[in-house]
Amino acid sequence: MLSDLIREFDQLSDELLLAVRRGDESEIDLIDKQLQPLTRRIFDVDARSHSEIMAQIGFFNRLAMMNCEDDFSVRRYTAMMSRLFMRYLEAGGEQKFMRSRLEQVCLDPGYDPSVQELVLDSIPERVAVIGLDYRYIYCNQRNAEFHNKQPSDFIGKHMLDVIDQKRFQSRAKPRIDQCFGGARISYTYEVSDAHGRLFEVHCRMTPLTGPDNVVGGAVLVLNMQPMFASMTQ
Template identity: 35%
Template sequence: MKALVELFWFKYSQLQHAVKIGNEKLISMLDREIEPALTAVLQKEASDVSELRSQFQFVVDLLREESEDRACVLRQAHNLKLLLDRYFGTDEAARPFGLNQPDGARPAAAPRIVEDGLLNEAILDSLPDRVAVITTDYRYLYSNPLNAERFSEKPIDLVGRHVVEFIGVQRFESRVKRHLDRCFAGEVVEYDYISSRRGNAMTRCRMTPCMSAAGNVLGAILVLQEMLESRDPMAA
């Protein structure tokens, strides 16, 4: 994965230089080479968590690099969705970029949110609760619109960013990190906390390990539900 990513950025930088100096012949040649390089990165099936992170980070970096070009942003956002569908979606959606599984191949099992709910973007987006997927390096891999709205962000703008940016170092170190670490170790974690953003309303957070088809923990699925009942903020 690393070699494919580095090859793409090498060609990308060459193309940017060719555009800058106005070398039409070089631009034409690199245009033909850069698309296969991009496809190679996106079609590569991640073999471990490190490669998975690299693949998602690659798309996020490309989104930022092309942020001023709306057409490119929409395309890379689509590519990000395809990656989400491949690794966390339903079996039917898990074949992006025109790839087909060989006959008789066992489809990868999609990780579950709770009970029978599959980790599928369409399902997550429609849930009445806030939902996020956090990687093992404490960065957002996914956020549904309701969760992103809480931070006055769009879901795509949270991807790749560290949770500390949104909850602060003190809350992260004193509570959230230890719960995430327990979840990364394979434990389902559930706890309540007081949300100062919501007028000291009680929120319940449930963390479920997000597993790959091979049984490796890719991160944690967070479902945050606001509780109707109030509780003494000083209570344990």
């Protein structure tokens, strides 16, 4: 069902492109009215397998990248990706799969999967999921607290909105690009939090892969070790 809906969406998108080239306003309006509810139907599908989950999340990642110049659309589609991510993270049937994609972070086997906070917010590591457009799909409470923000503040945001350009270009982006290429990355660096406290950070990046090992993003797990007081304190 999901593949049929995505195929229908792609076909309508091709027809829309042709209508735009012809300047056929009535056809454009007609197709546009079909695309919006179809997008919602794709979102509402309850995926039943690993491949369907990644196809569904990948669909909205593709929409976000196609509309990269429209900030509203990017935030909308990345928010939908985040909601899908949490839907399957909480689902008992896919619980094992999603946990393995998060660097095999161990949780109490007796936890209630219906309670979102017990999934990733209770672990000591900072966790984030980054899409191929370098925008946040997910951020746990620990990572948000490090930046003195709320997890919802990150969804749809580009990494450049969180870290400065120099750190992004010289440290984060080259390694994330390797991760997007399928590599598992591990490195250590030092950083101060929003309160000026200095930490040594061990960062692990794992590709978030779909069918046929297609990478749809990167899972970042950051382990923090306090060092010494910042000179600014």
